[in-house]
Amino acid sequence: MKKDVLIIGAGPAGIFTALEMLRKGSKKSIVIVEKGQSVENRCCPKAKTQKCVNCKPYCHITTGFSGAGAFSDGKLSLSPDVGGDLPTLIGEDLARETINYTDGIYLEFGADTHIEGVSNTDAVKEIRKNAIKAGLKLVDCPIRHLGTEKAHDIYLAIEKHLLANGVEIMFGYECTNLILEDAVCKGAYIKKGDETAEIHADTVVVATGRRGADWLEKICAEHNIAHEPGTVDIGVRVEVRNEVMEKVNEVLYESKLIGWPEPFKNKVRTFCQNPGGFVSQENYDNDLAVVNGHSYKEKKSDNTNVAILCSHNFSTPFNQPISYAQKVGELTNMLANGQILVQRFGDILDGKRTWPKELAQSNVRPTLPDAVAGDITAAMPYRAMMNIINFIKAVDKVVPGFASYETLLYSPELKFYSNRVKMDTDFNTSIKGLHCLGDSSGWTRGLMMASVMGVLMGRKLVEDK
Numbered sequence: 001m002k003k004d005v006l007i008i009g010a011g012p013a014g015i016f017t018a019l020e021m022l023r024k025g026s027k028k029s030i031v032i033v034e035k036g037q038s039v040e041n042r043c044c045p046k047a048k049t050q051k052c053v054n055c056k057p058y059c060h061i062t063t064g065f066s067g068a069g070a071f072s073d074g075k076l077s078l079s080p081d082v083g084g085d086l087p088t089l090i091g092e093d094l095a096r097e098t099i100n101y102t103d104g105i106y107l108e109f110g111a112d113t114h115i116e117g118v119s120n121t122d123a124v125k126e127i128r129k130n131a132i133k134a135g136l137k138l139v140d141c142p143i144r145h146l147g148t149e150k151a152h153d154i155y156l157a158i159e160k161h162l163l164a165n166g167v168e169i170m171f172g173y174e175c176t177n178l179i180l181e182d183a184v185c186k187g188a189y190i191k192k193g194d195e196t197a198e199i200h201a202d203t204v205v206v207a208t209g210r211r212g213a214d215w216l217e218k219i220c221a222e223h224n225i226a227h228e229p230g231t232v233d234i235g236v237r238v239e240v241r242n243e244v245m246e247k248v249n250e251v252l253y254e255s256k257l258i259g260w261p262e263p264f265k266n267k268v269r270t271f272c273q274n275p276g277g278f279v280s281q282e283n284y285d286n287d288l289a290v291v292n293g294h295s296y297k298e299k300k301s302d303n304t305n306v307a308i309l310c311s312h313n314f315s316t317p318f319n320q321p322i323s324y325a326q327k328v329g330e331l332t333n334m335l336a337n338g339q340i341l342v343q344r345f346g347d348i349l350d351g352k353r354t355w356p357k358e359l360a361q362s363n364v365r366p367t368l369p370d371a372v373a374g375d376i377t378a379a380m381p382y383r384a385m386m387n388i389i390n391f392i393k394a395v396d397k398v399v400p401g402f403a404s405y406e407t408l409l410y411s412p413e414l415k416f417y418s419n420r421v422k423m424d425t426d427f428n429t430s431i432k433g434l435h436c437l438g439d440s441s442g443w444t445r446g447l448m449m450a451s452v453m454g455v456l457m458g459r460k461l462v463e464d465k
């Protein structure tokens with residue numbers, strides 16, 4: 001098969017590339033290769049089984065049209081300060097401008113017009129004052145909340161639009177390698193079960209997301225595609241009763257707090273806050289089970305969950321952040337018999353594991369029912385654990401009750417953003433004809449920024465003759 005543009009991965013980065021090409025009137029032929037299923041065929045069996053059954057060959061939560069976005073909470077962060085480092089590559093003004101433009105596309109496809117966290121009221125000022133007292137920075141970030149069910153509908157509408165306008169989408173096909181000749185990318189090898197094929201294209205866009213970060217790192221090493229190791233985030237997901245978070249949930253929806261706690265003074269931050277949300281599990285190809293969280297627009301729980309993440313960098317002689325984080329995850333999974341571990345904050349401070357019967361004594365009930373009560377400190381590196389404990393104590397000054405005995409910590413919460421592909425402002429890699437976008441490129445960490453990168457890529461491909 002020969003096409004003008006081959007896009008690998010149908011997450012927000014890949015689909016917004018194709019979408020923007022269509023919007024700009026491109027007549028180029030486009031094929032998207034996606035290893036998962038179409039939006040309408042994506043289905044997580046946990047809704048019926050109540051338990052993660054570790055789907056093979058892939059997890060429907062992270063794989064399929066719209067990528068990790070379809071089942072995600074769908075919080076669009078409308079600030080260049082959130083969602084990765086793309087603004088450092090393209091400039092803050094262009095990032096801001098393109099966020100507004102891309103937000104407009106989400107609205108066209110049916111996103112809620114309401115924006116959370118924009119008011120600079122006395123209540124926000126009070127939260128900021130407490131954050132300052134606690135040595136924390138409060139980041140301003142307006143948020144458009146799609147909600148898991150609505151995100152699904154919006155991406156379904158985008159999928160139908162792409163198909164109706166001639167974009168070919170090959171579902172169930174996995175890209176195994178790139179076709180390179182004399183440092184020029186000419187296409188990719190794909191497979192579905194035992195069937196293998198080659199797709200030739202003038203331009204290849206790799207947008208394989210978090211799941212594909214590991215694969216892309218190997219491809220970069222194999223083909224000498226210029227890249228550098230970035231950071232990896234290791235942390236926990238914290239869950240408390242809604243009453244504890246009531247004020248920040250109401251005023252900000254999502255409190256983006258950053259701290260540099262003693263004794264290490266590493267950057268620690270909150271991420272992905274889900275008022276009335278649910279803690280969830282996602283499984284990676286190598287059977288790694290990691291914790292995440294999401295919330296629905298209508299269905300609400302009694303709890304709020306939020307991730308607390310610490311960035312990790314390495315230099316010499318060891319510089320493989322993904323492998324490091326995987327080992328932490330594997331060790332944690334091992335202690336939970338392949339599941340997610342949960343422990344009460346007070347038990348961590350008391351130096352004891354949590355027992356299942358003790359979870360039942362608390363006001364807060366885990367929204368991830370198959371999480372295993374145990375001891376996350378037995379697997380968490382000391383530096384990360386101290387960062388988390390001292391950060392939680394600081395947040396308690398902004399959100400009284402956050403550091404309560406019963407507060408739940410789930411582990412492992414891992415974010416793999418490591419391999420950063422070196423690119424110019426037009427997203428040209430060191431290999432002619434090859435561009436890398438979204439979370440797998442190491443430049444984005446969220447729905448909006450991945451979509452923005454796709455929009456800019458789409459415009460560039462329309463300009464290229």
Ligand SMILES: Cc1cc2nc3c(=O)[nH]c(=O)nc-3n(C[C@H](O)[C@H](O)[C@H](O)COP(=O)(O)OP(=O)(O)OC[C@H]3O[C@@H](n4cnc5c(N)ncnc54)[C@H](O)[C@@H]3O)c2cc1C
Binds near residue numbers: 008068173215294
């Ligand atoms: C549970 C959950 C909740 C989240 N909530 C939010 C949120 O509220 N707000 C927010 O901003 N972000 C959220 N995120 C993160 C957000 O979903 C991602 O940042 C975003 O989807 C990245 O987009 P992407 O296009 O780079 O990659 P992805 O969305 O990961 O898409 C990549 C696609 O590539 C496919 N693929 C991978 N490898 C191959 C291959 N070799 N061949 C073919 N196809 C391949 C995958 O199947 C996938 O569909 C959440 C993520 C998860 C998992």
